[in-house]
Amino acid sequence: MERNQMLRQVAVMRQSFFDQGFLDEQFVQLEELQDDANPNFVEEVVTLYYRDSSRQILNIDQALERNPLDFNKLDTYMHQFKGSSTSIGAKKVKAECTQFREYCKAGNGEGCMRTFQQVKKEYAILKRKLEAYFQQVRVQSGPSETACRPRN
Amino acid sequence: MTVEDQRGSLVDGDAGQDRFPVGMRVLAVDDDPICLKVLNTLLQKCQYHVTTTNQAVLALKMLRENRNKFDLVISDVNMPDMDGFKLLEHVGLEMDLPVIMLSAHSDTKLVMKGVTHGACDYLLKPVRIEELKNIWQHVLRRKKFDCKEQNKSPNEDKGGHGTGDSGQDVTSTGNAEQSKLSRKRKDQNEDEEEEDEENENENEDPSNQKKPRVVWSVELHRKFVAAVNQLGLEKAFPKKILDLMNVEGLTRENVASHLQKYRLYLKRVNVMATQQASMAAVLGVNDSSYLRMASLDGFGDIRTLAGSGRLSSSALSSSYTPGGMLGRLNSTAGLTLRGITSSGLIQPSGQNLSSSVNGLGKLQPTLLPSNQSASLFQGIPTSLELNQLQQSKFITPIGDFNPIRNSTGFTVATSFPDNRVTVASSNSLLSSVSSNPLVLQGNPQHNRGAFGNQSPLGVVSRTPDSFNIRSGGSSDFLDNNRSNESWQGAVQLSRFSSTSLPLSEPFNQDQLLSNNSNISSTSPHIGNSPISFPSTSAVSAPLEDSRGNTQCQEGFIGNVVQNMNYTSKQRWEEQKQNYNQNLNHTVSAVNFMVSANGIVSPFGRSLEQNNATCSKSFDVSLIPQLHGGALSIGQHSEVEKSDLDTKMNDNADYLLEQTKLQDGFMHNSYDSLDDIMNSMAKREHNQMMLSDGEFGFDAYSLGSCL
Numbered sequence: 055m056e057r058n059q060m061l062r063q064v065a066v067m068r069q070s071f072f073d074q075g076f077l078d079e080q081f082v083q084l085e086e087l088q089d090d091a092n093p094n095f096v097e098e099v100v101t102l103y104y105r106d107s108s109r110q111i112l113n114i115d116q117a118l119e120r121n122p123l124d125f126n127k128l129d130t131y132m133h134q135f136k137g138s139s140t141s142i143g144a145k146k147v148k149a150e151c152t153q154f155r156e157y158c159k160a161g162n163g164e165g166c167m168r169t170f171q172q173v174k175k176e177y178a179i180l181k182r183k184l185e186a187y188f189q190q191v192r193v194q195s196g197p198s199e200t201a202c203r204p205r206n
Numbered sequence: 207m208t209v210e211d212q213r214g215s216l217v218d219g220d221a222g223q224d225r226f227p228v229g230m231r232v233l234a235v236d237d238d239p240i241c242l243k244v245l246n247t248l249l250q251k252c253q254y255h256v257t258t259t260n261q262a263v264l265a266l267k268m269l270r271e272n273r274n275k276f277d278l279v280i281s282d283v284n285m286p287d288m289d290g291f292k293l294l295e296h297v298g299l300e301m302d303l304p305v306i307m308l309s310a311h312s313d314t315k316l317v318m319k320g321v322t323h324g325a326c327d328y329l330l331k332p333v334r335i336e337e338l339k340n341i342w343q344h345v346l347r348r349k350k351f352d353c354k355e356q357n358k359s360p361n362e363d364k365g366g367h368g369t370g371d372s373g374q375d376v377t378s379t380g381n382a383e384q385s386k387l388s389r390k391r392k393d394q395n396e397d398e399e400e401e402d403e404e405n406e407n408e409n410e411d412p413s414n415q416k417k418p419r420v421v422w423s424v425e426l427h428r429k430f431v432a433a434v435n436q437l438g439l440e441k442a443f444p445k446k447i448l449d450l451m452n453v454e455g456l457t458r459e460n461v462a463s464h465l466q467k468y469r470l471y472l473k474r475v476n477v478m479a480t481q482q483a484s485m486a487a488v489l490g491v492n493d494s495s496y497l498r499m500a501s502l503d504g505f506g507d508i509r510t511l512a513g514s515g516r517l518s519s520s521a522l523s524s525s526y527t528p529g530g531m532l533g534r535l536n537s538t539a540g541l542t543l544r545g546i547t548s549s550g551l552i553q554p555s556g557q558n559l560s561s562s563v564n565g566l567g568k569l570q571p572t573l574l575p576s577n578q579s580a581s582l583f584q585g586i587p588t589s590l591e592l593n594q595l596q597q598s599k600f601i602t603p604i605g606d607f608n609p610i611r612n613s614t615g616f617t618v619a620t621s622f623p624d625n626r627v628t629v630a631s632s633n634s635l636l637s638s639v640s641s642n643p644l645v646l647q648g649n650p651q652h653n654r655g656a657f658g659n660q661s662p663l664g665v666v667s668r669t670p671d672s673f674n675i676r677s678g679g680s681s682d683f684l685d686n687n688r689s690n691e692s693w694q695g696a697v698q699l700s701r702f703s704s705t706s707l708p709l710s711e712p713f714n715q716d717q718l719l720s721n722n723s724n725i726s727s728t729s730p731h732i733g734n735s736p737i738s739f740p741s742t743s744a745v746s747a748p749l750e751d752s753r754g755n756t757q758c759q760e761g762f763i764g765n766v767v768q769n770m771n772y773t774s775k776q777r778w779e780e781q782k783q784n785y786n787q788n789l790n791h792t793v794s795a796v797n798f799m800v801s802a803n804g805i806v807s808p809f810g811r812s813l814e815q816n817n818a819t820c821s822k823s824f825d826v827s828l829i830p831q832l833h834g835g836a837l838s839i840g841q842h843s844e845v846e847k848s849d850l851d852t853k854m855n856d857n858a859d860y861l862l863e864q865t866k867l868q869d870g871f872m873h874n875s876y877d878s879l880d881d882i883m884n885s886m887a888k889r890e891h892n893q894m895m896l897s898d899g900e901f902g903f904d905a906y907s908l909g910s911c912l
Contacts, residue, residue, distance in 0.1 A: 080332045083332070083334065083335065084244065086335075087244075087247045087248065087251055087335075091250075092247060095247060098243070099240060099243055099244060102239060102240050102243060103240050106238075106239055106240060130284075133284065133310065133311075134237075134238060134284070136310065137238050137241060137310040137331055138238055138240045138241065140310060140331055140332050141238070141240045141241045141244050141331065141332050142240065143332075
């Protein structure tokens with residue numbers, strides 16, 4: 055059935071996130087929090103994350119343009135960003151953030167800048183993937199009576 | 207959490223009481239919106255009743271409004287508006303609620319810090335629901351212990367003076383030695399504390415009855431601080447304090463444990479204050495030692511100046527410390543403490559002052575007088591850390607001036623060594639001060655109290671900038687000066703820069719207010735002792751500026767005043783609020799300050815009015831309010847007046863007001879600052895008529911002329 059196919063598609067997509075390390079256990083926790091009272095919880099959180107973190111990323115970008123670099127500030131900003139990313143389970147993004155902080159602690163400006171490019175890259179990739187994912191979820195749950203959510 | 211029920215009953219209120227932990231009321235604080243949202247949902251999943259906020263300040267406010275509205279607090283460690291640990295401390299001290307810390311950092315040191323500050327638990331982000339499912343145990347545990355303690359109170363040695371602490375984690379201080387800290391509230395480290403359970407009992411209530419735990423409300427704390435200040439920190443014994451406070455139902459043990467906490471608090475504040483101390487932009491309070499207490503907005507902490515009239519001195523000192531510091535900053539701030547003859551500064555005979563002023567006293571009076579440059583306050587560290595100007599717990603709230611600090615940097619950290627009153631008098635004040643010759647030197651001759659040296663606080667008036675310094679620094683100074691001698695201008699701290707003073711700006715009005723209150727507190731001291739403000743202090747300086755600042759200052763003075771009265775209480779509570787209240791008290795105190803030397807100590811008259819009138823009277827802030835005539839203003843008035851006049855001319859209005867105020871004050875030495883401020887406001891436009899030697903004080907500057 056078409057619906058089943060769609061469901062399967064969503065499930066596969068979702069699984070790939072985990073398999074490829076884009077998302078971690080925290081994402082599952084968010085999914086578990088989703089229920090009838092909060093039917094779109096996960097999507098809401100992710101949307102909020104993208105909104106809020108874009109601001110944080112801007113801060114870091116600006117801070118990286120300063121000369122000399124203020125590592126303390128950079129670290130603080132990154133800590134915040136990392137915290138947010140952790141909350142949604144963005145695994146790869148988080149890993150890059152950790153790397154960034156290491157460079158910060160070492161005072162390696164060059165390393166920081168390089169890593170931050172990585173952070174942004176992973177961030178963008180994840181964003182695309184999640185957007186596609188949620189779109190599928192909506193489509194899939196739209197026509198059906200009950201919201202179907204891929205569950206593992 | 208006053209309910210003593212043992213299990214399941216959550217503190218009042220909730221229908222969920224019987225179904226505990228279901229329905230447990232949690233307050234979640236985290237600046238990260240994503241985390242907050244997730245946390246909210248998680249908690250709701252656990253069937254708790256959740257309230258969220260992303261601002262620590264707001265959280266505190268909510269808690270203070272009704273501490274019984276919540277059972278548990280969960281807070282993030284890194285927050286922009288307030289450090290999580292700080293919030294933790296506050297909650298522990300004031301509300302005795304269990305607090306759980308959250309952080310993405312798993313650093314051992316941080317965890318330890320959390321524990322020592324009294325956190326019930328420390329969770330790592332991202333939080334899992336399993337962990338949250340068990341947090342109710344903290345609530346239960348605490349309640350249980352409370353009950354138990356109460357039941358076994360007889361065991362405890364009532365003398366629990368030191369032990370008061372319920373052995374539970376001594377909250378903020380977390381020191382091992384804290385056991386004394388009678389942090390009844392946190393039961394976290396019960397075992398760790400030396401006292402252990404036993405102490406807890408004591409804390410709770412010595413009487414065996416199941417009496418509800420004593421909640422140290424603002425009022426109560428105020429009284430407590432007042433009593434302590436009256437007695438002097440060194441001599442403050444629970445029994446005496448208890449007698450002085452005269453509160454029904456309060457036991458010695460309660461007081462004892464609270465005293466411990468308070469001492470620790472003071473110590474901590476002191477440390478902060480000293481750090482800030484650089485402010486000493488001592489307002490060169492020339493002869494007229496204008497203690498501009500007004501600027502003490504930040505001084506709200508002066509609360510410590512226990513209402514007992516000592517407030518004035520201490521309050522001022524404390525509050526002014528910033529001012530005083532400003533004065534000190536002579537060089538830096540250029541606060542030209544104008545020659546506030548430090549020596550000439552008010553000799554706050556009030557012993558009281560000295561004690562309270564201790565903090566301030568340290569401010570070497572010699573500040574500024576030389577620096578005519580109004581830039582006195584430059585040196586003033588923005589954060590008015592009025593740390594306890596004196597050991598006497600005065601003002602400690604200054605430390606709280608954080609807001610001020612940020613704002614204008616008024617931290618007039620007058621070098622009160624003790625005083626922690628780092629009045630951050632705002633740099634701006636300093637600048638303003640420079641022009642003002644009046645630099646109030648809070649050089650309170652004797653250091654004792656906090657101002658002793660500081661005087662430069664108030665000075666700012668002259669500077670065109672509108673000596674905002676007043677607000678900040680002066681308050682402290684005033685206090686000190688009071689006791690010491692002349693605050694010299696410390697009062698001038700018209701730091702209140704909020705209004706015009708560039709400095710005061712950051713002062714959060716609240717702060718200012720608080721400062722004001724602080725200042726006021728100091729005033730009272732002055733009143734008591736015929737502070738012989740060295741007439742030289744042309745403290746009026748700030749007056750002029752104060753105008754601009756009046757806004758802030760008013761608040762300040764008010765604060766100062768208030769502080770003085772309540773000193774400790776305020777500190778802990780919303781300073782601002784307290785301050786205002788105190789202001790009235792302090793204002794009167796301030797009044798006298800000025801009178802002594804004729805120093806116009808525009809005591810934050812504005813305290814009361816702070817909020818409202820801040821703008822106005824500030825200039826005049828140096829209201830040499832003489833307490834009940836204690837200040838021999840009259841005598842000095844002549845002298846002062848001349849000095850003042852010259853100086854004040856700039857402020858003309860300012861002085862006028864002050865003097866006018868003085869008149870008013872003279873009579874009642876303690877006119878509530880409010881009145882003073884009012885009068886000042888009226889007189890603002892009048893020239894400075896120092897006829898009575900009363901220096902119209904700008905609403906703010908407690909112008910404790912020293």
